[in-house]
Amino acid sequence: MSSDEKKISRVKRSKEEAKISYDKMSKWYDLMAKPEKKFVISGVEKLDVQEGEKVLEIGFGTGDALLNLAKNVGRSGRAYGIDISEGMLKVTQSKLDKAGLTDRVNLVMGDASILPFDHEFFDALFMSFTLELFDTPEIPLLLGECRRVLKTGGRVGVVAISERGDDNIMMKLYKWAHMKFPSYVDCRPICTEKELKKAGFKIKDVEKRTMWNLPVDIVIAEK
Numbered sequence: 508m509s510s511d512e513k514k515i516s517r518v519k520r521s522k523e524e525a526k527i528s529y530d531k532m533s534k535w536y537d538l539m540a541k542p543e544k545k546f547v548i549s550g551v552e553k554l555d556v557q558e559g560e561k562v563l564e565i566g567f568g569t570g571d572a573l574l575n576l577a578k579n580v581g582r583s584g585r586a587y588g589i590d591i592s593e594g595m596l597k598v599t600q601s602k603l604d605k606a607g608l609t610d611r612v613n614l615v616m617g618d619a620s621i622l623p624f625d626h627e628f629f630d631a632l633f634m635s636f637t638l639e640l641f642d643t644p645e646i647p648l649l650l651g652e653c654r655r656v657l658k659t660g661g662r663v664g665v666v667a668i669s670e671r672g673d674d675n676i677m678m679k680l681y682k683w684a685h686m687k688f689p690s691y692v693d694c695r696p697i698c699t700e701k702e703l704k705k706a707g708f709k710i711k712d713v714e715k716r717t718m719w720n721l722p723v724d725i726v727i728a729e730k
């Protein structure tokens with residue numbers, strides 16, 4: 508079955524449940540998500556944020572991408588992050604403090620489905636392992652918000668577990684875990700490139716990789 512014909516499963520947990528589970532996971536998240544880090548860093552590198560730019564990360568988690576984005580924007584730019592979890596925000600804040608980068612970063616705690624930023628404010632926007640935890644009807648709305656806050660010609664970088672043809676054993680297991688434990692395995696594979704195109708972005712680069720045999724796409728697109 509092609510990825511276009513596949514039905515993307517719905518996200519069954521509520522936003523409140525997401526907040527509670529990410530708060531609980533925040534202290535252990537770096538350990539749990541270690542294998543994901545190299546994909547996150549590749550996505551940040553491909554987004555190629557420049558000194559002086561304004562960049563937003565949605566769902567910054569424990570802040571590793573945001574730290575790199577803050578270094579890239581330099582003293583003349585600014586990095587912003589929004590995350591629903593207070594626990595994640597605290598972990599990220601302490602990493603920023605230790606790295607001496609706090610003065611060039613704004614952290615916001617909240618639901619990213621309505622972005623509290625002006626139209627055409629950002630040069631670039633980044634999301635890793637986050638777009639795929641928004642429920643199916645919310646994905647186009649979130650990407651619409653991303654387009655709204657991005658300048659014309661602005662770039663978006665998305666790293667996401669993605670649908671790619673027939674499911675292998677790992678994918679079947681992962682989807683089973685998503686159904687069984689919706690609060691803890693809230694990400695599920697999505698048609699990343701297709702969703703970005705549908706939202707009106709021009710695709711600039713797609714790298715198709717795998718993590719434990721699960722397809723991960725790193726997509727760079729432009730408004």
Ligand SMILES: C[S@@+](CC[C@H](N)C(=O)[O-])C[C@H]1O[C@@H](n2cnc3c(N)ncnc32)[C@H](O)[C@@H]1O
Nearest residue numbers: 529566567568590591592595617618619635636
């Ligand atoms: C799977 S984690 C990924 C974290 C980080 N981007 C990474 O790659 O390590 C998803 C993050 O999105 C946040 N999140 C979940 N739902 C959200 C929402 N509706 N608005 C903003 N952030 C949300 C979670 O708190 C969590 O930090």
